[in-house]
Amino acid sequence: MSTTTATTELLRGAAELFPDEVVTQAHVRHLDLPGAGRFALITLDNGFDHTKPTTFGPQSLANLNAAIDQVEKEAADGEIVGVGLTGKPFIFAVGADLKGVELLKRHEDALAIGKGGHDVFKRLSQLAVPTFAYYNGAAMGGGVEVGLHCTYRTVSKALPAFALPEVFLGLVPGWGGCTLLPNLIGADRAVSVIIENALNQNRQLKGQQVFDLGIADALFEGADFLERSLLWTASVLSGEVEVARAEVDRGEAWDAAVERGRAFADAKVHGAAPAAYRALDIVAAAKNGDLRQGFDAEDQALADLIMGGELRSGIYAFNLVQKRAKRPAGAPDKSLARPVTKVGVVGAGLMASQLALLFVRRLQVPVVLTDIDQERVDKGVAYVHGEIDKLLLKGRVNQDQANRLKGQVTGSLDKAAAFGDADFVIEAVFEEMSVKQKVFAEVEAVVPAHAILATNTSSLSVSEMASQLSHPERVVGFHFFNPVAILPLLEIVRGERTDDASLATAFAVAKSLKKTAVLVKDAPAFVVNRILTRFMGEIQNVIDEGTPVATAERAIEPLGLPMSPLVLLELVGPAIGLHVSETLNRAFPDRFTVSPNLKAVVEAGKRGFYVHDSGKPELDPEVLALLKQGDSVLSEEQVRERVLDAVAQEIDLMLKEGVVAEAQDIDLCLITGAGWPFHLGGITPYLDRAGVSERVAGKRFLAPGLASVPA
Numbered sequence: 001m002s003t004t005t006a007t008t009e010l011l012r013g014a015a016e017l018f019p020d021e022v023v024t025q026a027h028v029r030h031l032d033l034p035g036a037g038r039f040a041l042i043t044l045d046n047g048f049d050h051t052k053p054t055t056f057g058p059q060s061l062a063n064l065n066a067a068i069d070q071v072e073k074e075a076a077d078g079e080i081v082g083v084g085l086t087g088k089p090f091i092f093a094v095g096a097d098l099k100g101v102e103l104l105k106r107h108e109d110a111l112a113i114g115k116g117g118h119d120v121f122k123r124l125s126q127l128a129v130p131t132f133a134y135y136n137g138a139a140m141g142g143g144v145e146v147g148l149h150c151t152y153r154t155v156s157k158a159l160p161a162f163a164l165p166e167v168f169l170g171l172v173p174g175w176g177g178c179t180l181l182p183n184l185i186g187a188d189r190a191v192s193v194i195i196e197n198a199l200n201q202n203r204q205l206k207g208q209q210v211f212d213l214g215i216a217d218a219l220f221e222g223a224d225f226l227e228r229s230l231l232w233t234a235s236v237l238s239g240e241v242e243v244a245r246a247e248v249d250r251g252e253a254w255d256a257a258v259e260r261g262r263a264f265a266d267a268k269v270h271g272a273a274p275a276a277y278r279a280l281d282i283v284a285a286a287k288n289g290d291l292r293q294g295f296d297a298e299d300q301a302l303a304d305l306i307m308g309g310e311l312r313s314g315i316y317a318f319n320l321v322q323k324r325a326k327r328p329a330g331a332p333d334k335s336l337a338r339p340v341t342k343v344g345v346v347g348a349g350l351m352a353s354q355l356a357l358l359f360v361r362r363l364q365v366p367v368v369l370t371d372i373d374q375e376r377v378d379k380g381v382a383y384v385h386g387e388i389d390k391l392l393l394k395g396r397v398n399q400d401q402a403n404r405l406k407g408q409v410t411g412s413l414d415k416a417a418a419f420g421d422a423d424f425v426i427e428a429v430f431e432e433m434s435v436k437q438k439v440f441a442e443v444e445a446v447v448p449a450h451a452i453l454a455t456n457t458s459s460l461s462v463s464e465m466a467s468q469l470s471h472p473e474r475v476v477g478f479h480f481f482n483p484v485a486i487l488p489l490l491e492i493v494r495g496e497r498t499d500d501a502s503l504a505t506a507f508a509v510a511k512s513l514k515k516t517a518v519l520v521k522d523a524p525a526f527v528v529n530r531i532l533t534r535f536m537g538e539i540q541n542v543i544d545e546g547t548p549v550a551t552a553e554r555a556i557e558p559l560g561l562p563m564s565p566l567v568l569l570e571l572v573g574p575a576i577g578l579h580v581s582e583t584l585n586r587a588f589p590d591r592f593t594v595s596p597n598l599k600a601v602v603e604a605g606k607r608g609f610y611v612h613d614s615g616k617p618e619l620d621p622e623v624l625a626l627l628k629q630g631d632s633v634l635s636e637e638q639v640r641e642r643v644l645d646a647v648a649q650e651i652d653l654m655l656k657e658g659v660v661a662e663a664q665d666i667d668l669c670l671i672t673g674a675g676w677p678f679h680l681g682g683i684t685p686y687l688d689r690a691g692v693s694e695r696v697a698g699k700r701f702l703a704p705g706l707a708s709v710p711a
Contacts, residue, residue, distance in 0.1 A: 011062040011116050017193045018100035020670055022046050024060035024093070026067035030080070033234035039079040040071045040424050041230075043088065050090035056142045057097035064146075065120045075128040081237050083127060085150060086134040086226060087143075092159075095141025098169075098315050101306060105710050110306035114299035117175035119140060119690040122295070124149040126426050130237065135159055135207070135216060141166055145173060148180040152236060152243060153215065154229040156524075158222025159207035162215075167198035167275045170314035170679050174302035179281035179294025185214040186248045187257035195261040199268040217243045219702040250287055257630060258284045270561030273310050273679035307709055309689045313681030316707035320668045320682070321516070328492075328507060331660035332500040337508035338450055344418055344425035345369045346439050347410065348380025351456065352428035354484040357384045362513045368418040369411045377411035382408045388674045416446040424509060426454040426478055431579060436465050444469050451510075452502050454478035459525040459583045460578075462495040463611065473499040476506045479526060480515075481673045482572075489673030490515035491526045509687060516672045521659045524587035525580055527669040530659075531650055531683070532568075533592065538646040539565045540595040543640050549609065549619055551617040555639035559686070562675045567617060570608030578602050591650070600626045642693045647683065652697040 024046045044064070046054045056064075074080045087093055091506070096117070104110050126133045133147030136156040139162045147153050155162070164173040164181075168685045172178055173194055182190035193213070197203040211219035219558050220228035235241040255598060258280050265276035278301040286294045305311050348371040360367045361508050369380045372616045385406045392402040412418040421427055425447055427439050440453055447453070453475045455465055464481070466472035477493020489508045494503055503519075510517035520526045525533060543552050553564045584592035601623055610617035634642070651666055660666055667682025680686045685707035687693045688700045703711050 004580065010574070011058045011065065011120075015205050018057050018059070018097065019101065020296050020593065021057035021097055021100060022048070022052065022055065024054045024056065024063060026060075026064040028067050028070055030312060031230065033081070033230060033237065035240075036234040036237040037231070039080060039082050039084065039233070039237075040074060040080045041084045041086065042071070043066050043086055044629075045088040048261075050088070050137070053091045053094040054087055055094055056117065056146075057100045058113070060097070060110050060531045061116050061120045065123070068120065068123045072123065072127055075316065080129060082129045082132060082233065083124070084132040084134055084230070084233065085124070085146065087139075088137075090137040091133050092137050093143030093146065094138060094167075094418045095143050095145075096175075098318070100191050100638040102312070102315055103135045103710065104306055107303050107307050111299055111303040112319065113306070113665040114174050116198040116301035117145075118295045118299065119239040121146050121149045121175055122291075125151070132229070132236075134226060135210065136225050138162070140164075141177075144173050145175040145180070148176050148184065148215075152217050152233075154218040154232060155207045155210045155216035155227075156219060156222045156225040157207045157219055158225070159210065161204040161205040162207070162210050162608045163197060163202060164194050164201045165198055166501070167195060168202040168314070168678060169318060170273065170275045170308070170310035171305050171310075172275055172279040172282065172298060172301045174298040174650045175299070176295065178279050178298055178301075179286045179291055181215070182254070182283050182286050182288055183248060183291075184245075186246075187254040187287070188260070189213050190283060191257045191261040191264075191280070194279055196264055199265065199276060206562075215247060217245075241530065250289075254287045255284070268562075269560040269677065269679065270557040272558050273677070275305055275310060275679070278305065278470050295657065309708060310679045312709060313685040313689075313707045314678050316681040316685060316702075317667070317671055317678040320664055321671065322667055324664055324673070325488075325516040328517050328519055329665060331507045331517070332504040334504055334508060336504035338452075338501060338505045340452075340505065340509055340512075342422045342424075343367045344422040344443070344447075346415075346425065346427040346443060347371055347383065347429045347534060348376045349428065350383070351480075351484070353383040354482075355426060355428055355456065355480065356409055357387050358382065358484055358513060358610055360384070361406050363509070364405070366408045367412070368422070369409075369413055370418050371411075374413060377413060381411040383410055415442055419443060419447050419451070422447055422451055424454065424505070426456060428456045429489065431457060431576075432514055433460055433464060436460065437468055438583040440465060440469060440475070444471065445463050450474075452476060452505050454506065458529050459580050461524070462493045462522045463497070466495050466497065472497040475500045476502050477508075477520075477522065477526070478506060487673055487675070488514075488516040489528065489669055491520045491528070491673070492517050492671065493520050493522050493526060495522050516668065518660065518665050518669050520665075520669075521657065523654070523657060523659045525584055527654070527660060527666060528673040530584065530654065531647060531666070531670065532674060533577075533584050533649050534650040535643060536565055536569060536577065537581055537593055537595070538643045539639075540598055541593055543627070544595055544597050544629060544640065547632070547634045547635075547639060549624075549627075549640040551634070551636055552639050556643065558640065560677050562677070566609045570610060574598060574606065574608060576603045591646075597627050597629075600628075627672070641692075644687065644690070645696050646705055648687050648692045651684065651687070651701065652693075655701070 027043045031039045044054050071083045131150040133150040133153045164177050166173045211215050218232050261280045282297045345356045348369045356367045371377045388402050388405050391397045464476040466475035479491040481487035481489050492506050585594050609623050611620045663684045670676040670682045684701035693700050
């Protein structure tokens with residue numbers, strides 16, 4: 001059986017596993033290049049517009065394979081001088097079809113997907129004529145990799161997103177990325193793209209960066225990108241243009257790059273997720289330039305990881321953020337939402353000022369801040385104006401936009417004048433019920449009848465806050481996470497009497513703010529703070545009982561969280577942590593404790609458990625001196641089991657109470673509001689995989705096949 005026939009059979013078998021594939025066609029047309037000759041151009045296109053990007057499932061790979069059959073014969077017969085590959089408008093190709101990957105149940109099927117991609121793509125490098133990839137639009141994963149198999153590459157200056165996101169999801173770039181990229185641009189740059197960018201929340205490259213890294217040989221403007229690329233191709237084929245590439249350092253620099261990648265992966269996932277390390281092993285082995293060995297290693301790594309929990313959790317997390325986040329469970333019909341043409345912010349401290357900046361940037365409507373004295377108001381307005389000036393310096397806005405935005409942010413001591421025509425007023429004052437009730441009473445007296453009253457409370461009851469108002473139905477919780485500009489989550493809280501129109505308006509505003517909105521019940525501390533407080537509380541309990549701080553911190557490392565519990569406490573602020581734990585202790589005294597040691601740290605005015613004088617966190621001796629510990633010392637494994645059991649118990653209770661619609665919403669909240677890693681899928685897939693859910697709750701949180709390999 002010929003290699004081509006074997007590939008066709010392989011892909012036919014794989015296609016049977018993916019019945020709902022959105023199929024990409026590979027259209028071949030011929031052009032006469034000036035001074036060069038007849039040229040074949042393959043265009044990848046799934047027949048939809050740019051909102052449904054082109055992907056590679058088995059049938060799509062078979063279609064590209066058939067197109068290569070055609071141009072291979074033409075090249076062998078001397079009918080063409082070269083072959084080009086490009087995409088539909090705005091999209092080159094965004095890689096493997098993940099919907100199909102989710103369905104795979106057997107290691108051999110996963111191996112076939114890896115082999116199928118390699119077998120098709122590598123034919124581009126084996127043609128009798130030079131091949132060219134024209135990255136005209138978004139290119140991800142396999143979309144990047146198919147171009148790496150070509151002889152030359154061009155990239156559009158307008159290209160918005162170019163990345164190898166596989167490690168972010170729990171895979172490796174397995175259709176040539178780990179092997180070809182370091183051999184093209186050197187190991188150091190390749191490690192930055194494959195490991196660093198992926199683990200930095202899937203950071204993406206623009207066209208200019210793709211060119212600067214040496215991935216592309218030429219860079220052209222977006223308006224006439226394909227025409228310019230074809231003229232450049234003609235010059236290359238005729239010998240007018242010679243493409244020079246920097247020599248790759250295959251000495252110690254290669255090894256150093258791989259070690260740098262391992263250190264970066266350790267810092268990000270603490271050995272808890274295998275994908276980065278598998279990718280680095282392949283990059284390390286690629287130093288000898290043996291492509292076949294590299295491709296075989298990629299196939300094996302792909303198959304192993306596809307059948308592992310990390311990828312399934314990664315795809316689950318990706319679907320939560322890309323799909324569930326866009327259709328919030330329980331949100332009222334959006335047609336009920338009222339327009340918002342002016343926003344009021346009660347308070348002018350740092351949180352309130354961050355909110356004012358976000359509202360004016362995203363809604364582009366007048367925003368007015370109030371506070372108890374003119375100095376505070378002026379400081380808040382000055383902060384927002386200063387941040388807009390920074391955006392101007394970075395080129396994120398132009399001078400006209402900056403002037404307009406600054407003109408829309410004002411301050412006033414007179415609430416009646418400030419809020420008399422506001423449609424949406426949010427308070428960000430001290431986290432004390434009586435203070436917030438007083439503020440809302442003052443605001444209700446002066447705002448129009450249709451205005452929404454929103455609270456940024458992190459733990460207090462929205463219903464109680466609204467209970468003394470004439471119109472409690474227009475009060476809604478609107479809980480942001482710090483830093484407001486970075487963390488996407490917005491917990492939208494429905495009070496006992498919040499009506500659908502107010503809730504729909506809150507969701508519409510959240511969408512305009514480009515936030516991930518999750519509907520939550522008015523229960524103490526809502527979702528993220530409740531889970532984190534239980535999590536942190538259990539850590540503090542074991543420390544109070546006698547376990548050394550370092551042991552308690554190390555116990556959590558296998559989760560691969562973005563930071564250790566006590567570093568997180570420092571970021572949140574011990575006083576806020578204490579306040580939330582006291583709130584939850586009043587609500588659930590049997591499960592939430594108030595740590596006497598944390599109280600002592602707050603009373604001593606300490607900002608956390610660590611000092612950072614040496615550049616890395618070290619336990620503060622003054623804090624250690626404050627700690628009063630018992631004599632019960634647990635091992636790391638015992639600490640981890642106790643903490644995870646506590647978290648699983650809390651999630652089970654929250655689901656029974658109906659705090660959110662489903663376990664998926666808890667995971668979405670933790671990923672977007674607390675930075676919990678994609679490779680965990682939030683938390684419930686990890687608890688299911690580790691057997692904690694069944695031990696604590698008597699059942700899995702997610703159905704089999706969701707964030708796990710189907711049975």
